[in-house]
Amino acid sequence: MSQSIRQAAVTSTPSPSLAQVQSPRLPTAETLLPYLARIDETRWYSNRGELVQRLERRLNALFSGGASEATSLLVTASTGSAAIEAAVLAAAGRATPERPLALMPSYTFVATALSVIRCGYRPYFVDVDPETWTLDPDAIAAHPHLAEAGLVMPVTAYGRVPDMRGWERVHAATGVPVVVDAAPAFEPFVRDPGLVSATVPAALSFHATKSFSTAEGGAVLWRDESRLFQVAQISCFGVTDQRLCLFEGFNGKLSEYHAAMGLACLDEWTRREDAYARIAAAYRGGDTAPDQAGTIVATPEVSAAYVILDSPNAAVSHLAEQRLAARGIGTRRWYGMGLHRQPAFADAPHDPLPVTEELTLRHLGLPAAIDLTDEDIAFVLHTLNGNHAGGGETRIGATAGTTPRQPRYG
Ligand SMILES: Cc1ncc(COP(=O)(O)O)c(C=O)c1O
Known part of the structure; x- marks a missing residue:
């Protein structure tokens, strides 16, 4: 870590954005204006308009390694959540009495279970692998309840790289549809175009808290044009061009305004990547990195939307959480105590979940805003190490002369 960071950690006033674990900064109104002006011209506000089509073409180019904008790899x-539901309905249909279960991890955000419930499935929570933090394809292929499962839904925890080849093998060997909840995994699919599968769809989230964003939005990635066409129909009420309603779809379309945000976000994607890399480097850097507190897990291991402190045990993690809270630094256990401990899913059947239980207590989300300065990050690391520069009681919101903000993002 550079000398300037060490000095700054002693003297600086940390920014108020440290008070929230995630403080999104999306493209400004100015950068949106040309796109908004185009909406005024075309008077096409939703229903797969010009900007949605442009966004899909540019994302196609990104996900195919720049090879071709004509390759159809996704539908927005x-x-x-809408992307997950459309992918499930296209890949597996609604649950049946013979196969009512959806095998999924408990170590995820509540949206995973809520989406499959809306498709008629009953979540069944399976424990995760301690290394990958998600379902293990071999364990799922041999799972005793597989015969009752109409769906398997692995989750890319914090946007880690999904084992798409492993899930293709599970699907081919068992016939059970697999849909990957890859909500935070934008970057792995950009880095490795080969990840987009012809048989296993993956759903991305473009929510404001994600690294690439349309404010609200998502996409289904699938190397199968006829299935993507189905996804587009399902998310447009299940109707054809002749306005025939063929199946139970829903309104899951991206609006032109959200597409405008996505296009502006793509315009600055390279700069955003550089900023995310700088933040990860500062967190991992040198002599102010947390030693006893645990290991920093940041991009590219996980999505740039997250910086995770992986502590050796629950007690150390809890102490880190307390130290940061005492300085007004926002943290979050992003996946709570696991879905099996959420009241809404209390009745859902599950396996023993020892790894999930341990990870929920060991993983702590640290501030990950794109505009964090090296000084902010040094302040977090010093606090984790128990070094309180500048007096013990000072809270970040107060030092910055602002009212401490309430967390706005789940
Ligand atoms: C693992 C996971 N699944 C699903 C979702 C739902 O995505 P959205 O908020 O875009 O509906 C999220 C979003 O935070 C997520 O983190």
Whole structure:
């Protein structure tokens, strides 16, 4: 870590954005204006308009390694949840009495379970692998309840790289549809175009808290044009061009305004990537990195939307949480105590979940805003190490002369 960071940690006033674990900064009104003006011209506000089509073409180019904008690898959706639901309905249909279960991790955000419930499935929580933090394809292929499962839904925890080849093998060997909740995994699919599968769809979220964002939005990635066409129909009420309603779809379309945000976000994507890399480097850097508190897990291991402190045990993690809270620094256990401990899913059947239980107590989300300065990050690291520069009681919101903000994002 550079000398300037060490000095800054002693003398600086940390920014108020440290008070929230995630403080999104999306493209400004100025950068949106040309796109908004185009909406005024075309008077096309939703229903797969010009900007949605442009966004899909540019994302196609990104996800195919720049090879071709004509390759159809994705369809956008109004949210990540809508993308999951459309992918499930296209890949598996609604749950049946013979196969009512959806095998999924408990170590995820509540949206995973809520989306499959809306498709008629009953979540069944399976424990995660301690290394990958998600379902293990081999364990799922041999799972005793697989015969009752109409769906398997692995989750890319914090946007880690999904084992798409492993899930393709599970699907091919068992016939059970697999849909990956890849909500936070934008970057792995950009880095490795080969990840987009022809048989296993993956759903991304473009929510404001994600690294690439349309404010609200999402997409289904699938190397199968006829299935993508189905996804587009499902997320447009299940109707054809002749306005025939063929199946139970829903309104899951991305609006032109959200597409405008996505296009502006793509315009600055390279700069955003550089900023995210700088933040990860500062967190991982040198002599102010947390030693006893645990290991920093940041991009590219996880999505740039997250910086995770992986502590050796629950007690150390709890102490870190307390130290940061005492300085007004926002943290979050992003996946709570696991879905099996959420009241809404209390009746859902599950396996023993020892790894999930441990990870929920060991993983702590640290501030990850794109505009964090090296000084902010040094302040977090010093606090984790128990070094309180500048007096013990000072809270960040107060030092910055602002009212401490309430967390706005789940
Ligand atoms: C793992 C996971 N699944 C699903 C979702 C839902 O995405 P959205 O908020 O875009 O509906 C999220 C969003 O935070 C998520 O983190």
